[in-house]
Amino acid sequence: MRHTIAVLVQNHTGVLARVSGLFSSRAYNIESLSVGTTTDPEFSRITIAVSGDDQVLEQVVKQLAKLVEVVKVTDLKPETSVLRELALVKIKAEGSHRLEIFEITSVFRAKVLDVSAASIAVEVTGAHDKIEAFLELARPHGILELVRTGVAGLSRGPETL
Amino acid sequence: MADDIKKIGAQILIDELTDLGVKYVFGYPGGSNLPIFDVINKSRIEMVLNGDERCAGHAAEGYARATGEVGVALVTSGPGATNLVTPLADAKMDSTPIVGISGQVYSHLIGKDAFQETPITNVTQAITKHNYLVTRTSDVARVVREAFHIASTGRPGPVLVDITKDAQEGAVPVREISREYRLPGYKLVEAPVIDEKRLDEVCDAIRKSRRPLLYIGQGIVLGEAWDELKAFAERTEIPVASTILGLGAFPGDHPLYAGMLGMHGAAYANFAIDQADLVLCLGARFDDRVTGKVSEFINNAFIVHVDVDKSELNKNKKVHIGIHGKVKDFLARITPKAPKADSGDWLAHLAELKARYPFDFDKGDGSQIKPQAFLRALDAAVAGKRTVYTTGVGQHQMWAAQFLTFREPRTFITSAGAGTMGFGLPAAVGAALGRPDSTVINIDGDGSFEMNINELRTCFDRGIPVKTVILNNKILGMVGQWQRRFYKRNYSSVEFNEYPRYADGIRALYGIETMAISKPGDIAKGVDAMLKTPGPFVLEVMIPKEEDVLPMIPGGRTIKEMILAPGQVRRD
Numbered sequence: 117m118r119h120t121i122a123v124l125v126q127n128h129t130g131v132l133a134r135v136s137g138l139f140s141s142r143a144y145n146i147e148s149l150s151v152g153t154t155t156d157p158e159f160s161r162i163t164i165a166v167s168g169d170d171q172v173l174e175q176v177v178k179q180l181a182k183l184v185e186v187v188k189v190t191d192l193k194p195e196t197s198v199l200r201e202l203a204l205v206k207i208k209a210e211g212s213h214r215l216e217i218f219e220i221t222s223v224f225r226a227k228v229l230d231v232s233a234a235s236i237a238v239e240v241t242g243a244h245d246k247i248e249a250f251l252e253l254a255r256p257h258g259i260l261e262l263v264r265t266g267v268a269g270l271s272r273g274p275e276t277l
Numbered sequence: 278m279a280d281d282i283k284k285i286g287a288q289i290l291i292d293e294l295t296d297l298g299v300k301y302v303f304g305y306p307g308g309s310n311l312p313i314f315d316v317i318n319k320s321r322i323e324m325v326l327n328g329d330e331r332c333a334g335h336a337a338e339g340y341a342r343a344t345g346e347v348g349v350a351l352v353t354s355g356p357g358a359t360n361l362v363t364p365l366a367d368a369k370m371d372s373t374p375i376v377g378i379s380g381q382v383y384s385h386l387i388g389k390d391a392f393q394e395t396p397i398t399n400v401t402q403a404i405t406k407h408n409y410l411v412t413r414t415s416d417v418a419r420v421v422r423e424a425f426h427i428a429s430t431g432r433p434g435p436v437l438v439d440i441t442k443d444a445q446e447g448a449v450p451v452r453e454i455s456r457e458y459r460l461p462g463y464k465l466v467e468a469p470v471i472d473e474k475r476l477d478e479v480c481d482a483i484r485k486s487r488r489p490l491l492y493i494g495q496g497i498v499l500g501e502a503w504d505e506l507k508a509f510a511e512r513t514e515i516p517v518a519s520t521i522l523g524l525g526a527f528p529g530d531h532p533l534y535a536g537m538l539g540m541h542g543a544a545y546a547n548f549a550i551d552q553a554d555l556v557l558c559l560g561a562r563f564d565d566r567v568t569g570k571v572s573e574f575i576n577n578a579f580i581v582h583v584d585v586d587k588s589e590l591n592k593n594k595k596v597h598i599g600i601h602g603k604v605k606d607f608l609a610r611i612t613p614k615a616p617k618a619d620s621g622d623w624l625a626h627l628a629e630l631k632a633r634y635p636f637d638f639d640k641g642d643g644s645q646i647k648p649q650a651f652l653r654a655l656d657a658a659v660a661g662k663r664t665v666y667t668t669g670v671g672q673h674q675m676w677a678a679q680f681l682t683f684r685e686p687r688t689f690i691t692s693a694g695a696g697t698m699g700f701g702l703p704a705a706v707g708a709a710l711g712r713p714d715s716t717v718i719n720i721d722g723d724g725s726f727e728m729n730i731n732e733l734r735t736c737f738d739r740g741i742p743v744k745t746v747i748l749n750n751k752i753l754g755m756v757g758q759w760q761r762r763f764y765k766r767n768y769s770s771v772e773f774n775e776y777p778r779y780a781d782g783i784r785a786l787y788g789i790e791t792m793a794i795s796k797p798g799d800i801a802k803g804v805d806a807m808l809k810t811p812g813p814f815v816l817e818v819m820i821p822k823e824e825d826v827l828p829m830i831p832g833g834r835t836i837k838e839m840i841l842a843p844g845q846v847r848r849d
Binding site: 138181185 | 407427460588
């Protein structure tokens with residue numbers, strides 16, 4: 117089971133290492149992690165995608181909350197949150213493949229970033245599953261290079277972390 | 278004017294420590310903490326020079342465990358700081374409040390592989406409750422305050438403060454020194470947060486139970502809840518079994534005491550928890566040395582768990598009622614409304630178990646001193662006198678836990694979670710300074726003792742009255758026991774070819790009074806000399822090489838697979 121956890125931390129040197137170190141020392145699996153500033157320069161926000169059952173999730177949240185520099189931790193449930201990832205995909209594109217790639221790109225509302233004689237680079241944004249679906253369709257054409265970000269997420273409604 | 282007065286970082290540090298009530302700092306000087314040492318010997322704080330930084334760290338732990346106050350260790354950068362790594366890890370495992378202060382190279386040298394540079398905050402990230410790298414003089418006061426606050430509150434633990442040499446040397450105007458915490462993420466459970474309804478649920482569980490048991494841990498000691506525990510146990514008539522770190526939190530000679538749990542715990546305690554229908558776990562953490570195979574541990578019992586650390590609830594064992602809060606608060610509030618348990622038959626049954634499966638051992642032919650017999654004699658000799666024990670790690674530690682009686686909290690200072698050999702002697706130094714009202718006895722093994730034998734110099738130098746008992750079996754006993762039992766007696770790196778004569782050697786080298794005994798008839802003489810000699814003393818007790826610590830639940834197994842003491846037969 118995949119969970120997305122939003123963590124508000126004090127914007128200190130080493131805080132990212134502390135958070136990621138917690139995962140390795142307690143043997144939790146990070147699927148992705150993204151970090152960035154917030155409207156307040158005192159704090160940063162980390163979004164972590166983690167896999168595990170409910171008991172693992174409960175522990176991850178509690179252990180994160182114990183870190184002194186962690187101010188708040190929330191489990192972003194898919195049904196009450198908006199979650200986005202971004203992927204840059206360079207796909208082999210020769211001959212008849214080109215048209216098909218343009219087609220799936222348009223279906224997924226992805227953006228073509230670069231076109232060359234032998235390749236097309238595409239930017240896909242969306243929830244984790246959407247990106248997975250895009251990659252599945254792109255794979256038969258030959259994915260030359262793939263870069264993915266971690267997840268960024270917000271809860272729905274006016275509430276904030 | 279006073280407003281223009283400046284203070285250097287080292288002076289700020291020592292002034293804050295003094296103001297926080299620190300009486301002793303344990304440590305070792307070096308290049309990167311020279312400014313601090315230049316100030317400390319002009320202050321009210323007594324600086325204790327230990328055998329090395331590991332000793333300093335364990336001494337700080339011993340002091341903290343014996344007094345309940347924060348222990349402080351002061352070390353230099355690089356190897357000084359890495360020597361402190363083991364005590365920090367030990368303190369993390371056993372929730373011991375210590376603050377480590379390490380000097381660091383000048384901030385402009387950080388990252389340049391400077392002489393004696395180690396990125397110690399990176400190294401200690403996973404083994405401290407929190408750590409700091411301080412590069413600005415103006416941060417010193419606040420960080421030291423925060424470090425003490427974090428180390429001593431909530432679930433206590435070690436905090437490391439790494440201070441660059443320029444931050445120690447730099448000067449700031451006194452009026453610019455801020456002490457205000459900046460800890461928006463550090464939230465404590467404050468009483469009363471425990472929901473009344475949860476307390477009623479626990480009372481209901483007690484009412485329904487016929488075989489209730491309290492499973493208590495060090496949380497009782499750290500939360501200073503021993504009086505509340507006694508009142509609760511006596512009112513409800515629920516027997517009390519303890520983890521090794523809980524020993525002394527409930528009087529070991531109380532009729533409701535049900536013994537030490539775990540791998541080498543009392544057979545009756547383990548049987549009791551296995552048969553209980555209600556287990557009230559207070560300030561303990563379902564450690565694997567207590568539970569054995571956790572998936573088969575007390576599955577027939579209704580489990581209540583109270584802990585100040587929320588992450589302990591459901592971590593190792595799923596519980597029926599998990600209460601996040603202070604054990605002292607929980608006990609104080611539940612006791613007035615708690616029913617007396619219907620535990621008459623159960624208490625009679627436990628008394629029978631206690632009589633049938635006591636701690637016991639093969640008495641031998643009387644030619645050699647059995648470690649268990651020695652400890653029983655020592656226990657009798659100190660009864661009624663204030664005594665604090667420390668230990669190393671291994672067989673001697675388990676025998677001490679089994680055969681000594683702990684009546685008061687903070688009287689058994691042992692490395693439990695981390696199992697750090699070499700802990701006993703330096704921890705005893707800290708305990709002796711913290712508890713001058715008590716006789717401090719370090720029960721050690723020859724292996725553990727050798728690991729920090731360097732701390733004898735501190736005892737000798739300052740006349741610190743630590744009594745050390747070396748239970749010398751001329752083998753690394755616990756590893757030897759496992760090699761006998763689980764590796765077909767293949768002794769591998771547990772025996773030495775030659776053995777030092779500790780009693781003679783220590784007297785000659787350190788000028789410390791010593792005695793060696795090897796005959797059962799000499800036990801009384803040895804114990805008497807040790808207790809009557811003022812100042813430090815080392816009593817070397819020669820014991821048989823191949824003596825097992827029993828009972829034993831082999832690692833990862835269940836209570837059903839417990840190996841009993843010699844001559845005891847299981848009757849269910």
